[in-house]
Amino acid sequence: MNIEPTAPTSKNPPEQFAGDVWLDPIALPHDGDQRMIxxxxxxxxxxxxxxxxxxxGQYLHVTQGIARFGTRDGQIIDVHAGQTLYTPPGQEHWHAAAPGCFMEHLAMLENADDPAGTTTWLEHITDDEYNGSVA
Known part of the structure; x- marks a missing residue:
């Protein structure tokens, strides 16, 4: 066993994120048989x-603040610190900090057979989609 080296914090790219979002890797695969991220x-x-x-699919565990999640059917939910959200394989969605507060979550997912296909990025959400009615 070993203590993993600390990876530097990175700012997520504007092609995939709007606003300021930072990522700290915690666990990454060591070899081809491992998938967990x-x-x-x-x-x-x-x-x-x-x-x-x-x-x-993906699990998102909110550790601080309030997260907002949306799906293509127009459903928007706010998830609070201590709650975990699951999105099934292939479900198109977005996540964000709710208005007026910072938010932190742990993102947990598995690599696809081809790691390049783990996440499929699409278009940015609109302000109307972000500001829609919360369930």
């Missing part, structure tokens, strides 16, 4: 992902 992701108020999906 865990990252701590921090969002400034109102910062958000673009639409995307994951080949094997």
């Amino acid at each position: 865990v990252s701590k992701v921090r969002f400034a108020p109102g910062a958000r992902t673009a639409w995307h999906s994951h080949a094997r």
Whole structure:
């Protein structure tokens, strides 16, 4: 066993995120038989992902603040610190910090058979999509 080296914090790219979003890798595969990825992701108020999906689904555990999640059917939910959201494989969705607060979550997912296909990034969400009615 070993203590993993600390990876530097990176700012997520504007092609996939709007606003300030930072990522800290926690666990990455060491070899081809491993698939697990865990990252701590921090969002400034109102910062958000673009639409995307994951080949094997994703768990998001909110550790601070309030997260906002949306799906293509127009459903929007706010998830509070201590709650975990699951998005199934292939479901197009977005996540963000709710207005007026910072948000941090742990993102947990598995690589696809081809790691390049783990996440499919799509277009940015609109302000109307972000500001839609919360369930």
